[in-house]
Amino acid sequence: MTDILTGYLIDAKAGTIRSVEINRQDALKSIYAHIDCTCIDIVRIGDYHIAYCDDNGLVDGLECFTQLADFPSPLAGNLLVTGENEEGDSVSPTHSIDLVAGRFLISRAVFDPAFEHIEEPGIIGTRVAGFTIRVQQNQPTIIGSEV
Numbered sequence: 001m002t003d004i005l006t007g008y009l010i011d012a013k014a015g016t017i018r019s020v021e022i023n024r025q026d027a028l029k030s031i032y033a034h035i036d037c038t039c040i041d042i043v044r045i046g047d048y049h050i051a052y053c054d055d056n057g058l059v060d061g062l063e064c065f066t067q068l069a070d071f072p073s074p075l076a077g078n079l080l081v082t083g084e085n086e087e088g089d090s091v092s093p094t095h096s097i098d099l100v101a102g103r104f105l106i107s108r109a110v111f112d113p114a115f116e117h118i119e120e121p122g123i124i125g126t127r128v129a130g131f132t133i134r135v136q137q138n139q140p141t142i143i144g145s146e147v
Contacts, residue, residue: 006092008100009034010051010079010140012064017101017140022082027090035078043071045081045103049093052080064108067137074107097142105137 002024009020022030031040037054044050045068057076058065065074081100083091093100116129 005082005090007031007034007090008081008093008097010066010081010101010104010106012066012076012078012106012140015064015106015138015141016143017097017104018143019097020080022080022090024090031080034080037077043068043075045100048084049095049100050082050084050090051075052082053077064106067105067107069103069105079104101140101142104140106140107135107137110134110136 005022005024005027007020007022008017010017020034022034031052032038035052035054037057039055040052041055042050042052051068053075054077058074060076062076065076066079067074081093083093083095085091111131111133113128114130114132115126118125118127
């Protein structure tokens with residue numbers, strides 16, 4: 001067994017997913033560094049895959065969040081997806097990065113300005129009168145090729 005395993009890192013703010021290497025000898029430290037947090041939680045994805053996420057990610061203000069198909073709660077922050085063997089050890093994912101990316105949706109609020117026309121003496125133009133808010137959802141964009 002090699003000292004390096006592959007994982008898929010979902011960067012929610014960037015809206016991307018890419019392959020990363022995890023040092024099996026210091027896996028927990030590597031996982032914390034990849035998802036940039038100090039307290040992790042694990043979400044099961046089927047029988048042989050898991051996603052590591054920030055356990056406190058939903059506490060702070062959110063720019064975006066990620067939804068996993070067939071999982072009821074939103075996930076905040078970066079996510080790291082790995083495989084899991086029968087013994088419960090982290091291993092490289094058996095699913096392709098394309099298949100994993102297809103299981104996630106990144107949601108973010110988008111503010112659309114509403115304009116009003118100004119026709120006052122000496123002024124002709126437009127100004128922002130308010131905003132409408134909508135939720136934009138996209139699957140993460142795959143960056144690079146698999147490791």
